[in-house]
Amino acid sequence: MNKTLSFLLLSGLVPLHAQNLLDPLVVTAERVASPLSETAYSASILDADFMRDNSRRSLPDALQYTPGVLVQKTAYGQGSPFIRGFTGRQNLLLVDGVRINNSTFRSGPVQYWNTIDPLAVDHLELIKSQGSVLYGSDAIGGTLNAFGKASKFREQTAGQTYLGGAASYEFRSNGQGSHIGRLETDTGIGGKFGILLGVSAKDYGDIKDSALGRMRNTGYPEQDLDVRLDWALTPESTLTLAHYQVDQDDVSRWHRTLNNHGWFEDGHVVAPGKWTADTFNQEHSLTYLRYAGENPRADAAIGRWSATLSYQTVGDSEFQNRLPDPAAGSRPIRGSSIDTETLGVDLMLESKLGPGALVYGLDYYHDKVDSSGYQTNLANTNRRESLPIGDDSAYDLLGVYAQYIWKPLEPLEITGGGRYTYAQATVGRYYNSSNVEQPGQTQDWDAVVGSLRALYHLTPCWSLYGGMSQAFRAPNLDDLSGNATARAGNDSLGSATIDPEKFLTYELGVRRSTGNLSASLAAFYTDAKDLIVGVPISNGSSTTVATNASAGYVYGFELEGAWRIHPQWTLSGFAAWQDGRTQTPAYICGPVQDKPNTRNLPLTGSLALRWTSASQKFWVEGRVMAADTEDRITAADQAADNQRIPTGGTPGYVVASLRAGWQVNEHLDFTAGLENLTNEDYRSHGSGQNEPGLGGILGARVRW
Numbered sequence: 001m002n003k004t005l006s007f008l009l010l011s012g013l014v015p016l017h018a019q020n021l022l023d024p025l026v027v028t029a030e031r032v033a034s035p036l037s038e039t040a041y042s043a044s045i046l047d048a049d050f051m052r053d054n055s056r057r058s059l060p061d062a063l064q065y066t067p068g069v070l071v072q073k074t075a076y077g078q079g080s081p082f083i084r085g086f087t088g089r090q091n092l093l094l095v096d097g098v099r100i101n102n103s104t105f106r107s108g109p110v111q112y113w114n115t116i117d118p119l120a121v122d123h124l125e126l127i128k129s130q131g132s133v134l135y136g137s138d139a140i141g142g143t144l145n146a147f148g149k150a151s152k153f154r155e156q157t158a159g160q161t162y163l164g165g166a167a168s169y170e171f172r173s174n175g176q177g178s179h180i181g182r183l184e185t186d187t188g189i190g191g192k193f194g195i196l197l198g199v200s201a202k203d204y205g206d207i208k209d210s211a212l213g214r215m216r217n218t219g220y221p222e223q224d225l226d227v228r229l230d231w232a233l234t235p236e237s238t239l240t241l242a243h244y245q246v247d248q249d250d251v252s253r254w255h256r257t258l259n260n261h262g263w264f265e266d267g268h269v270v271a272p273g274k275w276t277a278d279t280f281n282q283e284h285s286l287t288y289l290r291y292a293g294e295n296p297r298a299d300a301a302i303g304r305w306s307a308t309l310s311y312q313t314v315g316d317s318e319f320q321n322r323l324p325d326p327a328a329g330s331r332p333i334r335g336s337s338i339d340t341e342t343l344g345v346d347l348m349l350e351s352k353l354g355p356g357a358l359v360y361g362l363d364y365y366h367d368k369v370d371s372s373g374y375q376t377n378l379a380n381t382n383r384r385e386s387l388p389i390g391d392d393s394a395y396d397l398l399g400v401y402a403q404y405i406w407k408p409l410e411p412l413e414i415t416g417g418g419r420y421t422y423a424q425a426t427v428g429r430y431y432n433s434s435n436v437e438q439p440g441q442t443q444d445w446d447a448v449v450g451s452l453r454a455l456y457h458l459t460p461c462w463s464l465y466g467g468m469s470q471a472f473r474a475p476n477l478d479d480l481s482g483n484a485t486a487r488a489g490n491d492s493l494g495s496a497t498i499d500p501e502k503f504l505t506y507e508l509g510v511r512r513s514t515g516n517l518s519a520s521l522a523a524f525y526t527d528a529k530d531l532i533v534g535v536p537i538s539n540g541s542s543t544t545v546a547t548n549a550s551a552g553y554v555y556g557f558e559l560e561g562a563w564r565i566h567p568q569w570t571l572s573g574f575a576a577w578q579d580g581r582t583q584t585p586a587y588i589c590g591p592v593q594d595k596p597n598t599r600n601l602p603l604t605g606s607l608a609l610r611w612t613s614a615s616q617k618f619w620v621e622g623r624v625m626a627a628d629t630e631d632r633i634t635a636a637d638q639a640a641d642n643q644r645i646p647t648g649g650t651p652g653y654v655v656a657s658l659r660a661g662w663q664v665n666e667h668l669d670f671t672a673g674l675e676n677l678t679n680e681d682y683r684s685h686g687s688g689q690n691e692p693g694l695g696g697i698l699g700a701r702v703r704w
Contacts, residue, residue, distance in 0.1 A: 023035045023513060024036055024045045024047075026041075026045060027145070028094070028125040028127050028143060028145040029041040029125075029127045029130065030134075030359065030403065030405060030415065031350075031359050031403070032357065037463065038413070038455065039455065039465075040455035040465040041127050041128070041130055041453065041465070042127075042129070042509055042520075043127050043128070044063075044124075044125075044126045045123060046063075046066070046124045046126075047123040047124075048123060048149070051118055051121070052671065053619075053661060053671065054659065055172075055671075055673050055675070055697045055699075057172075057180075058077075058114050059113050059114065060079025060081050060114060061118075062124060063083075064625070065606055065625070066574075067558035067559065067560045067575070067576035068083065068084050068556060068558045068576045068601070069081050069082065069083050069126075069601075070604070070686070071684055072599065072685070072686040072687050073684060074109050074111070074644070075111075075218065075251060075252060075254050075688055076204065076219065076251075077114055077222075077251035078109075078111035078253070078280070078688075079114050080108075080110050080113060081113065081144075082109075082141070083141035083142040083144075084142060084526065085554035085580050085597060085599075085600070085601070086141030087108065087109055087110075087141070088105060088106065088107060088108055088109060089105035089107065089110070089138055089473065089476065089478075090138060090501075091138065091139070091141045091143070091144065092137075092140075092143045092144070093113055093116070093144050094135065094144065094146065095116060095146045095244065096145075096146075096148055096288065098286060098288055098308065099365055100116075100286070100312070102312070102342050103395035103397075103425065104314070104369055104476070104478055105478060106478050106484055107492070107532070109686065111251070111280065111282055112314075113144075114248070114282070115282050115283075115314075116146055116246065116284075117222075117224040117244070119180075119198070119224070120148050120149055120198050120200065120244060121146050122148060122149045122150065124144060124145070124146055125144070125147070126142055126143070126145075127143045127144075128141070128522075129142060129471075129505040129524055129526065130469055132451070132469070132471035132472060133401055133403060133418060133419045133451045133469070134417070136363065136399045136401075137399075137472060137500075138473050139471055140471045140473060140503050148228065148242060149184070149226070150196060150228055150230055151186050151187075151188055151195055151196045151228060151230050152194060153190060153191065153194025154190075154191060154194075154232070155190075156188070156189075156191070158190050159190060160190045161187075162187065162188060162190060164185070164186045164187070164703070164704060165184055165186055165703070165704055166183075166702065166703040166704070167182070167183050167702050168182045168700065168701040169182075169699065170697065170698070171698045172205075172696075172697050173695050173696040173697070173698075174207055174692040175207040175214055175215070175219070175692065176208075176214070176219060178203060178204045178205045180202045180204075181200065181201045182198065182199070183198070183199050184196065184198035185197050188230075191232060193229065193230060193231040193232065195227075195229050196226075196227070197227050198225070198226040198227075201222075202221065202222040204218075204222070205219040206219045207219070208693055209693045210680070210681045210693040210694075211690070212261070212263060215254060215259065215690070216259040217250075217252040217254060217257065217259050218252065218254050220248055220250050220251045220252070221248070221249055221250070222247065222248045222249075223246075224244075224245065225243070225244075226242070227242065228241070228243075229241045229242075233291075236293045236294050236296055237291065238291075239289075239290070239291050240288075240289070240291075240292070241289050242287070242290075243285070243287045244284075244286045244287075245284070245286075246282075246283065246284050246285075247282075248282040249281050250280075251279060251280045251281070251282060252277070252278065253279070253688065254273070254689050255273055255643040255644055255688030255689060256273045256274065256275050256643060256688075257273040257276065257278055258272075258273055258274070258275065259273065260689075263683075263690065265646065265681060265682075267647075268646035268647055268649065268650070270642065270643060270644070270646045272643070273643060275325055276324070277321040278318070278320050278321075280316070281316075281317045283314065283315035284312070284313070284315075285313045286311075286312045287310065287312075288310035289308070289310075290307065290308040291305075291307050292305065298352075299352075300352075301351060302349050303357075304349070304350040305347075305348065305350070306346070306348045308344070308345070308346040309345055310343070310346070311341070311342070311344070312341070312342040314342075315337070315338075315339055318334075322334065323378070330377055331375035331376050331377055331382060331383075331384065332377070333376050333377065334374065334375045336374075336386070337371065337372050337373065338371045339369070339370045339371070340367055340368070340369050341367070342366065342367050342368075343365070344366075345362075345364045346362075346363040346364075347363070348360075348361040353404070355407065356404055356406035358403070359402070359403045359404075359405070360401065360402040361400075361401060362398070362401070363398075363399050364396070364399075365396070366394065366395070366396050366397075367394060367396075367477075368393075369389065369390070369391075369393040369395070369428075370391060370392060371389045372387070373388050373483075374386055384435075387431060388483055388484055389481050390427040390429065390440070390480065390481035391428045391429055391430070392428035392429070393425070393428040394425075394426040395423070395425050395426070396422075396423065397422075397423050398422045399419055399420065399421045399422075400420050401417065401418065401419035402418060403416070403418075403451075404416055404417065411456055412455070412456050413454065413455045414453070414454050415451070415452075415453045415467075416452045417450065417451050418450040418451075420447075420448050421446060421447050421449075421472070422444065422445075422446045423444060423445050423474035423500075424442065424443070425443050425444070425475065425476070426442045427440055427441050427477060427480050427481050430481035432493070438481075438496075443475075445475065445500050447472045449471060450470055451468070451469040451470065452467050452469075453465070453467030453469070461512055462510070462512050463510070463511050463512075463513075464508075464510050464511075465510075466506075466507050466509060467507060468504065468507075470504055470505075471503040472500050472501060472502050474500045475498045475500060477494075478494060479494050479498055479546050480494045480495065480546075481496070482494035491544070492534050492543075492544050492546075495547060498532055498547065501529070501530050501531050501548075502528070502529045503527065503528050505525070505527075506526075507523070507524040507525075508522070509522035510522075512561075515564075516564040517564070518562050519559075519560070520558075520561065521558070521559050522558045523556070523558075524555060524556060525553065525555040526553060528551060528552045528554075530548040530550075531552060531584075532546050532547070532550075533546070533547065533549065533550040533582075533584055534547075535549055535584065535588055536586070536587040536590075537588055538588065539590060540587075541587065545588065547585075547588070549584060550584040552580060552582030553580055554579070554600075555578065555580065556576065556577055556578030556579065556601065557576065558574070558575075558576045559574060560574040560575075561573070561574075567614075568611055568613065568614060569609070569610070570609070570612075571608070571609055572607075572608050573606050573607040574605060575603070575605035576601060576605070577602070577604070578601040579596075579600055579632070580597040580600055581595060582594075582595060582597060583595075595634045596632040596634070597632075598633055598645070598686070599685060600632050601630075601685075602627050602629065602630035602650075602652065602685060605626055605627075606623060606625045606626070607623065607624050608622065608623040609621065609622050609623075617663045617664075618662055618663075619661050620658070622657070622658050623657050623658075623659075624654060625655045625656075626654040627653055627685070628652045629651055630652075630685040631649030631650075633649055641686075643688065644688045645686060649685075650683065650685040651682065654678075655675075655676050655677075655678070655680050656678060657674060657675045657676065657677060658674045659671070659672065659673035659674075659697075660673070666703070667702060667704060668700075668702055668703075669700075670698075670699065670701075671698075671700075671701075672696070672697065672698050672699070673696070674694070674695075674696055674697075675696075675697065676691070676693050676695065677694065678694075679693045680693070
């Protein structure tokens with residue numbers, strides 16, 4: 001048994017990971033604020049202090065210590081979590097409850113989750129294998145809700161003007177070094193209104209690994225802005241206007257470029273890149289207006305409500321220079337751009353009904369999509385149009401839902417719900433697999449999904465939860481008309497003859513919570529039908545077309561907990577493992593292959609020991625993170641993605657880190673960390689780059 005596997009099995013015997021020993025409130029699971037111990041869901045809550053103490057650089061990075069999540073990184077600026085075996089458009093991302101997923105999301109690992117600024121986030125709520133009833137299409141592996149920072153006007157002295165804020169800076173020494181800064185201010189009148197303004201500036205340098213050295217062009221710049229106004233219309237209701245904006249430039253898909261010289265580790269080999277350049281510019285903005293509140297009367301017909309109008313823009317552009325790759329053909333210089341505008345409406349109501357509570361509402365999102373693209377030679381004398389997605393397209397997603405929370409007995413709570421969804425895609429002009437321009441067309445689908453969950457308190461400390469939940473994903477514009485480059489340079493095309501994907505998840509969990517110990521064990525099984533996957537158009541072809549020709553499953557186990565050994569010492573950690581297979585034709589009309597999923601989560605775990613001084617001014621934490629070798633992949637799938645997945649699979653690793661903090665006073669604090677103490681040469685399974693080697697992190701924050 002290798003050292004990685006030994007560590008992981010040992011970690012599973014210890015009371016394991018949780019962010020803290022409290023019982024945090026969860027809103028996303030039921031759209032009702034409930035303590036985690038009172039919900040029939042597997043959930044993880046991560047707050048801003050946890051992300052700062054653990055030096056989480058991006059939103060995907062924040063989930064690294066969450067059981068059941070594999071944080072894949074195609075590039076340093078393009079992380080894509082695999083949650084219970086699913087990633088990209090098969091997970092749902094929300095910001096303050098507003099849907100971020102849109103109809104242009106590509107399949108597989110994508111960059112969209114990296115376009116949320118974690119420095120503007122107050123806390124994250126991840127609900128695993130759930131969300132389709134309350135939030136609609138795409139909520140399969142899980143639903144992540146990122147709650148932005150808000151003004152604290154209701155916590156201030158009523159009627160008095162207040163002013164506060166913070167300035168923070170973080171330096172990362174690895175490679176070229178990175179500089180991350182944040183300035184925010186909060187002002188208003190206590191009890192009446194508050195305004196929070198935040199600006200983040202980031203200059204990520206190239207990272208360095210002990211085997212590869214400096215990974216050139218992995219760094220990139222980023223500028224972020226967030227503004228939020230909260231106004232108390234009444235003591236029980238609030239009008240909120242918020243705006244978030246992220247701008248990232250020159251994010252390189254490093255694994256495809258000549259800067260990737262390949263990687264050799266313990267007999268596992270990754271192929272080098274072939275292109276001169278493959279860079280992305282990524283922009284995202286979200287603005288919303290929300291009126292929310294509650295009626296204090298016990299007999300009110302509507303006890304709680306929230307109405308939201310949102311507007312989003314996404315700019316996603318890519319430039320490729322495929323030279324000197326000899327397979328690039330006569331048009332190696334390529335560019336593409338997708339601009340999306342999304343208008344959203346969301347209405348949520350809660351009413352007391354009989355012995356329980358009914359949560360119900362509707363949501364509607366409309367995407368307007370424009371795209372452009374070209375392919376040309378070096379002299380620009382052989383240029384042709386190449387659209388990444390149907391140009392001048394539109395997509396509508398309408399949902400109506402209801403969920404009833406019933407407590408027939410004191411220790412038992414049953415939650416059941418359903419949703420009806422209607423989706424319509426109006427595809428503008430696009431090109432088929434023969435590069436023949438196609439006229440616009442309109443298609444529509446509808447779906448009904450349900451969920452039935454239960455929570456039973458065995459004792460005041462022990463509870464059992466579980467249930468069945470359906471999920472679905474309606475075909476989007478990329479499924480229908482996409483024309484992208486996937487894996488190690490293969491062409492991936494959409495198809496106009498596809499139907500929604502369907503999923504059914506079974507889950508069973510047990511949870512223990514006391515003043516000094518919290519622990520949980522969960523098992524799940526997800527059955528998938530009509531999966532939309534790219535299938536080669538012929539035997540041996542590198543061009544794939546989207547089809548519903550796949551079915552499969554994924555199942556796994558997750559153990560986590562925390563144990564306060566002593567008032568100043570806490571031990572925490574987790575262990576998780578997944579397995580899954582899919583049945584997919586080897587090529588169109590070809591034989592069906594039963595094969596493992598390409599990115600199963602290997603046995604993965606972490607242990608952390610934290611000491612906090614009696615004065616609460618100092619803390620020190622040591623952590624060990626490990627993963628076993630992941631070799632459950634076919635040789636053909638590995639060869640098709642050989643710049644990200646090594647031959648024979650991805651080697652396992654054990655990585656140690658040490659972090660500390662000093663609260664000088666109420667206005668000043670410092671953090672420090674040493675990551676990858678042994679300078680381990682490793683990468684997360686399926687990623688396009690290695691993780692940074694040994695590096696120091698220094699942070700300082702001033703508050704007023």
